[in-house]
Amino acid sequence: xxxxxxxxxxxxxxxxxxxxxxxxxxxxxxxxxxxxxxxxxxxxxxxxxxxxxxxxxxxxxxxxxxxxxxxxxxxxxxxxxxxxxxxxxxxxxxxxxxxxxxxxxxxxxxxxxxxxxxxxxxxxxxxxxxxxxxxxxxxxxxxxxxxxxxxxxxxxxxxxxxxxxxxxxxxxxxxxxxxxxxxxxxxxxxxxxxxxxxxxxxxxxxxxxxxxxxxxxxxxxxxxxxxxxxxxxxxxxxxxxxxxxxxxx
Amino acid sequence: xxxxxxxxxxxxxxxxxxxxxxxxxxxxxxxxxxxxxxxxxxxxxxxxxxxxxxxxxxxxxxxxxxxxxxxxxxxxxxxxxxxxxxxxxxxxxxxxxxxxxxxxxxxxxxxxxxxxxxxxxxxxxxxxxxxxxxxxxxxxxxxxxxxxxxxxxxxxxxxxxxxxxxxxxxxxxxxxxxxxxxxxxxxxxxxxxxxxxxxxxxxxxxxxxxxxxxxxxxxxxxxxxxxxxxxxxxxxxxxxxxxxxxxxxxxx
Ligand SMILES: Nc1ncnc2c1ncn2[C@@H]1O[C@H](COP(=O)(O)OP(=O)(O)O)[C@@H](O)[C@H]1O
Ligand SMILES: [Mg+2]
Numbered sequence: 001x002x003x004x005x006x007x008x009x010x011x012x013x014x015x016x017x018x019x020x021x022x023x024x025x026x027x028x029x030x031x032x033x034x035x036x037x038x039x040x041x042x043x044x045x046x047x048x049x050x051x052x053x054x055x056x057x058x059x060x061x062x063x064x065x066x067x068x069x070x071x072x073x074x075x076x077x078x079x080x081x082x083x084x085x086x087x088x089x090x091x092x093x094x095x096x097x098x099x100x101x102x103x104x105x106x107x108x109x110x111x112x113x114x115x116x117x118x119x120x121x122x123x124x125x126x127x128x129x130x131x132x133x134x135x136x137x138x139x140x141x142x143x144x145x146x147x148x149x150x151x152x153x154x155x156x157x158x159x160x161x162x163x164x165x166x167x168x169x170x171x172x173x174x175x176x177x178x179x180x181x182x183x184x185x186x187x188x189x190x191x192x193x194x195x196x197x198x199x200x201x202x203x204x205x206x207x208x209x210x211x212x213x214x215x216x217x218x219x220x221x222x223x224x225x226x227x228x229x230x231x232x233x234x235x236x237x238x239x240x241x242x243x244x245x246x247x248x249x
Numbered sequence: 250x251x252x253x254x255x256x257x258x259x260x261x262x263x264x265x266x267x268x269x270x271x272x273x274x275x276x277x278x279x280x281x282x283x284x285x286x287x288x289x290x291x292x293x294x295x296x297x298x299x300x301x302x303x304x305x306x307x308x309x310x311x312x313x314x315x316x317x318x319x320x321x322x323x324x325x326x327x328x329x330x331x332x333x334x335x336x337x338x339x340x341x342x343x344x345x346x347x348x349x350x351x352x353x354x355x356x357x358x359x360x361x362x363x364x365x366x367x368x369x370x371x372x373x374x375x376x377x378x379x380x381x382x383x384x385x386x387x388x389x390x391x392x393x394x395x396x397x398x399x400x401x402x403x404x405x406x407x408x409x410x411x412x413x414x415x416x417x418x419x420x421x422x423x424x425x426x427x428x429x430x431x432x433x434x435x436x437x438x439x440x441x442x443x444x445x446x447x448x449x450x451x452x453x454x455x456x457x458x459x460x461x462x463x464x465x466x467x468x469x470x471x472x473x474x475x476x477x478x479x480x481x482x483x484x485x486x487x488x489x490x491x492x493x494x495x496x497x498x499x500x501x
Contacts, residue, residue: 048444049443049444050440050444051440052436052440071443071449072440072443072444073443073446073447073448073449075444076443076444076445076446077446081444081445082444084441084444087441088435088437088438088440088441089438090435090438090441090442090455090456090459091459092456092458092459092460092462092463093455093456093458093459097455098442098445098447098455099445101442101447101451101452101455102442102445102446102447103446105446105447105448105451106446109446141459142441158445162445162446
């Protein structure tokens with residue numbers, strides 16, 4: 001599904017990613033861990049095409065397509081979604097209008113007619129209930145006045161509406177209390193199919209428990225320095241990163 | 250000079266399409282009358298407006314400036330009777346070589362009057378928007394309240410905005426606020442929208458619309474509000490279809 005080869009990227013002229021290699025197959029969930037500042041969010045933003053981040057070397061293919069050649073909106077239409085570590089507030093643009101524009105743009109890309117209003121509203125209601133997001137958030141500006149936890153719920157809600165095939169969850173668990181995390185994680189799991197994959201960035205064991213990832217990777221100073229299974233995640237949760245980061249040099 | 254008078258206790262809502270040329274208008278609101286005036290400036294002109302408000306009268310003016318030329322509006326509002334209220338709202342959507350100059354003065358002459366100015370300008374291409382708003386509180390106009398908000402959004406590197414709110418106060422018991430901001434489209438918001446699949450021109454449009462929406466919300470009547478919103482949207486789309494210097498390189 002996704003193949004990253006020798007990826008180098010810079011932000012504001014500063015090299016952050018320094019040769020990332022990663023393959024994620026259909027239906028797989030990979031967890032990415034790593035110390036703060038190691039480049040996890042940078043990798044996420046590069047995948048979805050944030051123009052702030054400059055790719056200086058390497059390639060990314062997504063379902064056989066050259067991802068780096070596509071603008072962000074087309075990457076989204078091809079099935080890519082990122083749950084932002086820091087969701088952006090957009091005062092004056094209601095969640096309803098925002099998602100209507102997003103969903104209909106995707107349908108247009110797929111050669112489909114816009115979703116009829118009734119069906120669209122029914123879809124919003126159904127997905128809202130899936131992640132436990134109150135109806136009052138639909139008519140407010142996107143993320144405007146949402147608490148940290150509400151924003152994260154809102155991200156998974158948007159994911160549920162847009163039905164991506166590849167999702168990046170950048171610390172979606174931080175800011176959520178235990179119950180909210182369960183709702184969001186269960187919502188996420190219920191959306192999974194044999195064809196959908198995910199890259200999940202987290203620091204927490206609880207998230208590992210819920211995600212049951214196929215692989216765990218450790219990013220350090222812009223490179224993946226260790227890959228393993230779920231047990232690697234639990235070891236890191238217990239012992240921190242030093243023992244890996246230290247060995248890798 | 251054209252003179253209009255709203256009789257005492259009268260209530261009137263009017264939609265006016267302003268033509269080109271020059272106008273000299275005097276409006277007089279008699280005690281406890283109310284006027285809602287929604288104007289679209291589709292052609293550039295030179296306009297001079299004097300408004301007098303008597304005791305307890307209320308004026309709500311919303312002005313949409315959408316022409317393509319060079320316009321100048323000078324407006325002087327005198328709150329002459331106790332408890333008179335004026336709300337001035339304006340939205341300028343500039344493109345091409347448009348120059349819109351608005352020079353507004355609200356004078357609080359009597360006690361307990363309120364005034365509000367909310368002006369937004371979205372300026373693209375090489376357009377220019379000049380706003381000057383002056384609130385003058387005369388001696389003896391105690392318990393005056395005024396609020397001035399000017400905000401400008403530049404969607405091209407070559408557009409220019411100027412907004413000068415000014416206060417001149419000769420009374421001591423007053424509540425007056427003013428503020429002015431100039432900004433550009435929020436890149437983070439744009440990217441967030443594009444990540445969700447909203448094409449860049451559409452995302453720009455949603456953000457610009459959100460920017461002027463609070464001015465449109467001043468229009469109480471739903472029919473007129475929808476009409477104004479449609480005019481604004483049409484204008485934004487027109488602006489995009491021709492924008493060559495837009496810093497967001499939208500390919501409308
Ligand atoms: N938008 C940005 N502007 C400037 N520097 C950035 C930006 N994003 C990330 N960085 C820098 O890139 C490095 C990696 O950051 P990030 O990818 O956010 O790490 P992580 O998500 O692993 O904590 C840090 O040094 C950070 O300061
Ligand atoms: Mg991060």
